[in-house]
Amino acid sequence: MLTTLFALALAQGPSPAATQTPPYRYRLEVRTSREVDQSAVGRPKLSEGLATTALISVVTRDSADGIVAEATVDSLTLDPSGALADQLRNNPGLARSARGARVSQYIVRGRIHGPPVFSDSTNQALGAVAQALAVLFPSLRRGAKVGEGWSDTTNIVAGNASQTQQPQTNGQVISVWKVVGNEGNALVLDGSSTTHTKTDDPTHGQSMTLSGTTREHVVIPPAGPLRRATIETANDMAISVPGMSTPIPGKTTASLSLVPLP
Secondary structure, three states: OHHHHHHHHHHHOOOOOOOEOOOEEEEEEEEEEEEEOOHHHOOOOEEEEEEEEEEEEEEEEEEOOEEEEEEEEEEEEEEEEEHHHHHHHOOOOHHHHHOOOEEEEEEEOOEEEEEEEEOOOOOHHHHHHHHHHHHHOOOOOOOOOOOOEEEEEEEEEEOOOOOOOOOEEEEEEEEEEEEEEEEOOEEEEEEEEEEEEEEEEOOOOEEEEEEEEEEEEEEEOOOOOOOEEEEEEEEEEEEEOOOOOOOEEEEEEEEEEEEEOO
8 A cells, every 4th residue: 555655756746845955876787696506406606797877867845744756767777788788689679768767765763665657667777776775775874973883684475475376585684784974964884794685486496595794884974875885695596396416506796886976
């Protein structure tokens, strides 16, 4: 219901009384890679990657009990490798069609509520922009002092337990943060986290375990989106397949950078 109401509100646009901020502009870079050793099933090693570079403009406006953050794509380029290069070769206009597209997110008291809403839900290139919005509006403490630190534990439960044939993901993320300095009126934070998840796919009888680490460096002002951010993640995964005694190993890496523009 929340998603439906949110989508209707976006379609109608902001009300005359809504307060909208001037646009914040960023250069966004997202790089991902994946390697899967398929030799145990007689297949070649899978290796693929994607680099996304975009210029985005972000505005926020008041909405009910929170705000709507909306990112508009000013430009976007894709640089694929491996298997992804073959897929994108069949869709050469994907990056071009992303220009002018919008991604919106509802935020209440500093926390994201519901999934992002896309002006073009068919364009997978906008996934990187949705990631950027989540990074720009983190649920971090904004009133901390230099030298202070804390830890958070987040339990992951994804999927509908009543839908027994749908994939289910369970796990935990443990994050540690420390305020390492100031940049004007903004706080500079360093963070690290460990992730452990398991995804079960009853339809195909498969399961995947994932263990990873993430390092973050962010600059967060007293209000509004982050001033800048860099994130690096590395994961080890193991895919269990029926009839195989040894799981199929794999690795993924990802990085995200957000730099403000004049």
